[in-house]
Amino acid sequence: MKLPQGFVASATAAGLKSSGDKDLTLIVNEGPSQWASAVFTSNQVVAAPVLWSKEVIKGSVVKAVVLNSGGANACTGPKGFQDTHATAEHVAKLLNHSSSEVFICSTGMIGEFLPMDKILSGLDVLSKNLSNDSVLDCAHAIMTTDSVPKIVNLNANGVQVSGIAKGAGMLAPALATMLCVILTDALLPVDAKEIFEETVDSTFNRIDSDGCTSTNDTILFMSSGASGVQLTQEQCASMLEETCSSLADQLIADAEGSTKTIEINVSNARSESDAVNVGRACARNNLLKAAIFGGDPNWGRVLAAVGTADAFMDPNIIDVSLNGVQVCASSAPGADKSKVSFEQRLVVIDIDLKVGVACATIKTNDLSHAYVHENSAYST
Amino acid sequence: MKLPQGFVASATAAGLKSSGDKDLTLIVNEGPSQWASAVFTSNQVVAAPVLWSKEVIKGSVVKAVVLNSGGANACTGPKGFQDTHATAEHVAKLLNHSSSEVFICSTGMIGEFLPMDKILSGLDVLSKNLSNDSVLDCAHAIMTTDSVPKIVNLNANGVQVSGIAKGAGMLAPALATMLCVILTDALLPVDAKEIFEETVDSTFNRIDSDGCTSTNDTILFMSSGASGVQLTQEQCASMLEETCSSLADQLIADAEGSTKTIEINVSNARSESDAVNVGRACARNNLLKAAIFGGDPNWGRVLAAVGTADAFMDPNIIDVSLNGVQVCASSAPGADKSKVSFEQRLVVIDIDLKVGVACATIKTNDLSHAYVHENSAYST
Numbered sequence: 195m196k197l198p199q200g201f202v203a204s205a206t207a208a209g210l211k212s213s214g215d216k217d218l219t220l221i222v223n224e225g226p227s228q229w230a231s232a233v234f235t236s237n238q239v240v241a242a243p244v245l246w247s248k249e250v251i252k253g254s255v256v257k258a259v260v261l262n263s264g265g266a267n268a269c270t271g272p273k274g275f276q277d278t279h280a281t282a283e284h285v286a287k288l289l290n291h292s293s294s295e296v297f298i299c300s301t302g303m304i305g306e307f308l309p310m311d312k313i314l315s316g317l318d319v320l321s322k323n324l325s326n327d328s329v330l331d332c333a334h335a336i337m338t339t340d341s342v343p344k345i346v347n348l349n350a351n352g353v354q355v356s357g358i359a360k361g362a363g364m365l366a367p368a369l370a371t372m373l374c375v376i377l378t379d380a381l382l383p384v385d386a387k388e389i390f391e392e393t394v395d396s397t398f399n400r401i402d403s404d405g406c407t408s409t410n411d412t413i414l415f416m417s418s419g420a421s422g423v424q425l426t427q428e429q430c431a432s433m434l435e436e437t438c439s440s441l442a443d444q445l446i447a448d449a450e451g452s453t454k455t456i457e458i459n460v461s462n463a464r465s466e467s468d469a470v471n472v473g474r475a476c477a478r479n480n481l482l483k484a485a486i487f488g489g490d491p492n493w494g495r496v497l498a499a500v501g502t503a504d505a506f507m508d509p510n511i512i513d514v515s516l517n518g519v520q521v522c523a524s525s526a527p528g529a530d531k532s533k534v535s536f537e538q539r540l541v542v543i544d545i546d547l548k549v550g551v552a553c554a555t556i557k558t559n560d561l562s563h564a565y566v567h568e569n570s571a572y573s574t
Numbered sequence: 575m576k577l578p579q580g581f582v583a584s585a586t587a588a589g590l591k592s593s594g595d596k597d598l599t600l601i602v603n604e605g606p607s608q609w610a611s612a613v614f615t616s617n618q619v620v621a622a623p624v625l626w627s628k629e630v631i632k633g634s635v636v637k638a639v640v641l642n643s644g645g646a647n648a649c650t651g652p653k654g655f656q657d658t659h660a661t662a663e664h665v666a667k668l669l670n671h672s673s674s675e676v677f678i679c680s681t682g683m684i685g686e687f688l689p690m691d692k693i694l695s696g697l698d699v700l701s702k703n704l705s706n707d708s709v710l711d712c713a714h715a716i717m718t719t720d721s722v723p724k725i726v727n728l729n730a731n732g733v734q735v736s737g738i739a740k741g742a743g744m745l746a747p748a749l750a751t752m753l754c755v756i757l758t759d760a761l762l763p764v765d766a767k768e769i770f771e772e773t774v775d776s777t778f779n780r781i782d783s784d785g786c787t788s789t790n791d792t793i794l795f796m797s798s799g800a801s802g803v804q805l806t807q808e809q810c811a812s813m814l815e816e817t818c819s820s821l822a823d824q825l826i827a828d829a830e831g832s833t834k835t836i837e838i839n840v841s842n843a844r845s846e847s848d849a850v851n852v853g854r855a856c857a858r859n860n861l862l863k864a865a866i867f868g869g870d871p872n873w874g875r876v877l878a879a880v881g882t883a884d885a886f887m888d889p890n891i892i893d894v895s896l897n898g899v900q901v902c903a904s905s906a907p908g909a910d911k912s913k914v915s916f917e918q919r920l921v922v923i924d925i926d927l928k929v930g931v932a933c934a935t936i937k938t939n940d941l942s943h944a945y946v947h948e949n950s951a952y953s954t
Contacts, residue, residue: 237878237882238880238881238882238883238889239877239878239880239881239889239892239905240881240889268874268877269873269874269905269906269907270906271890271905271906271907273906274906303872303874304872304877304878305873305877305902305906305907306907307907404860404861405858405860406859406860406861406878406882407878407881407882408878409874409878409881478785479785480784480785480786480941480949481784481949484949484950485949485950488949488950490950492683492684493649494649494683494684494685494789495684497619497648497649497684497685498617498619498648498684498786498787498789500618501617501619501620501787501789502616502617502787507618509618509619509620512619521685522649522685524651525651526649526650526651526652526654526685527649527650527651527686527687561946562946563943563946563947565864565946566867566941566942566943566946567943569861569864569868569941570864570865570867570870
C-alpha cells in the first residue's frame, strides 16, 4: 500500500513501548504544496505536543509530522514542552527545514516524561528510511490499546487519499484519545479548512465511546498537491466524508472491551444540536450501555437517558425502536421487547422525538467487563 | 426504633417483588401540622407518581405518602397516571381524606405497568396496621438493588427526625434512583422549604454514583409539629444537614457494585459552581473510576477529567493529591505515585485549582466489574 504522491514516511521501534513494537513515526510532505489543517481536543488540559502543534498549524504549512505512542507527554510541565520542542528541532535539522513547520503528536500514559534519547536516536533512523510504501507500518506504530490498525485508502477523481488513526478508549467528542493523519496528493479548494472542520464535526465528533475526552486528540490533514489535480468543493467534501467516516467507524468497532457497536439515530428533533445532545446523553449513559452489553432490551433506560439531555422535547410522545422493534410508542410500552434480537454486533436505537425535523446519529459501544478490566490496569 | 411523634406507618409484601420481600409502604401524618416540601428529579422524562406528587406538593400539605418498590410506573403513559391517581384515591378513601394530599413514590423497572390489584389490596392491609414503630420495615420495603436499608434517626433540641432512603444505582444529581422520606415532629421555621432545598443541593445533589439521573427521584420532607417545639432557622438547617448528609453517605457507600467510595475535594476554584463542575467531571469519568477500582494511582486521568469541566482554570498550575500523596504538582509529576495506598474503601482526591477561594466536595464510587454485571442483567 503506497502513500499518496509527495509523501514519504517511516516507522520504527524506538524503545518507548515495553513490548518492543513499533512506536515512532515520521511522515514528510515533499510537496509541491505543504498545506495542512488540524483539529485538536477540546480538553482544557492539553499535552505538550498539542500546545506545540497548535502554534505550528497557525501557518497552515506542515513539512513533517512526528507521532509517538508509548507516552502522551501530557501533564509534564515546562520540561514536557521542552521535549516536544527538542523533537521538532531535531527533525528540522535532519530535514534541513524550519522547526516551526514540524507537527508533533504523542499518545500513551499521561504524567510521565518521554525518553528523549530514544526518540531522538529513533528519528535519526527514521530520516534515513523514508519511503512511499510505509502506510501499514505507520498505522501500527501509532497504536496503543488498539487491537487492529485503522487505515483507509481511496482513489477517486485522479487523486489519492490515505488516512491512519488510533483510538481504542477515551473516544469522545472533540475528540478522543485519538490520533489521525489524513494525507492527499490533491490540490484542494480554497475553503478546504472549513470543509475539513465540518467533516470532523459530523464524523469523529459523533463517535463517543466512553464520554472521556483526552489530552492529546489530534486530527491532521495534509496535502502535497503532487497529483496536480484540483478538486472541487464537492469532490473535497466527499473525499473527506468517506475517509473520516471510515476511520471513525473503525475506531468505534475497536473500542476498548466493547462487544457491541451502538448506533443511536435521533430523528425529528427541533435542531441538529438537540438531536446530537439526545444521542450523546444515551451514548454516555452507563446503565443503558451495560444493559446493551447484557442483551437486555430495557428501553426504559433509553427514555431515562433521553430525558437528561439538554434538548427540547415532549416527554410524552417519544418513540423508541431497538433493532427495528418499536418497543416504546409515545413514551409507553409498545411492541413486545422480547422480540428484540441482539445476535449481531450492531445495535440500532431509533429515537423519534416528534417535535421537529432535525436528526443526528451518534455511535458508541457497550460497557463491558472487559472495558473495566482494561481500564483498571492500564498504568500498572 | 420509633417514628417521630405524629407519624404512623406500615409496610407489607404486596406481591410486587418476585422475591416476596416487603414492597409497599404507607406513612400517615396525624398532625397537628401536615406541612411538607419535596424535591424531584431533574430528568425531563418523569414517572407518573412524580407528575402526580408535583401537583400534590404545591399545596405544601401531605397527609399520607405511599411508596412502592418493584415497579417505577415510569414511561407508562396515561394508564400509568391513572394508576397513580387510583392509588391516591384509594388511600384517601381509607383515611377519609382528600386524594390531593396523598403523595406517591414508585421505584423499580421502567416501562411496565403496576399490578394495581396487588397495590390496592396491599393498601387495605397497610391502613389497618399503622403503628409508630415501623421505621425499619418501611426502610426495607423501599429497597430495590440496595443491599442494606438506609436509616437515620436523630434527637436534638427536644425534637426527633427520622429519615429513610433507597438508592443503589443511577445515583446522580437531581437526584438519583433515590427515594427519601424525612419525618420530623418539630415545628419548623417559616423558611423551612428554602432551608430544605439548599440542604438537598449541598448533600444529595453532591453524590454522583454513575452520572445517570432517574425518572423517579424524590425527597419528601414532612413535619407533624407534634413535639410542640419550635426550631430556629439554625436548628432546622443543622438537623437537615445532619440527616441528609448521613443518608447521602449511606447511599454512596452502598452504590451498585462499588468497592471504593471516592471523595473528590475541589479547592480554590473561582466559584462554587466551578468547583462542583470539576468534581462532577471527575465523578463521571469512567476511565478514572475504573483506575480507582484497579487501585491504580493514574493521576493523569484526574487531570484529563478536570480539563473537560465547564470551569475556569489555569491548566498548568493544578495540584492533585491521592489519599494524601501529592502525586501532581502544578500539572506535572509530583511525589512518587507508588506511595499511594488503596487499602481503605475511602479514596480521597484533592484537586487544588489555585484560581480562587471556592470549594466543593463530590462523592462517587468506582466503576467495577460488579457494576457492569448488576446493570447488564437487571430486567431479564
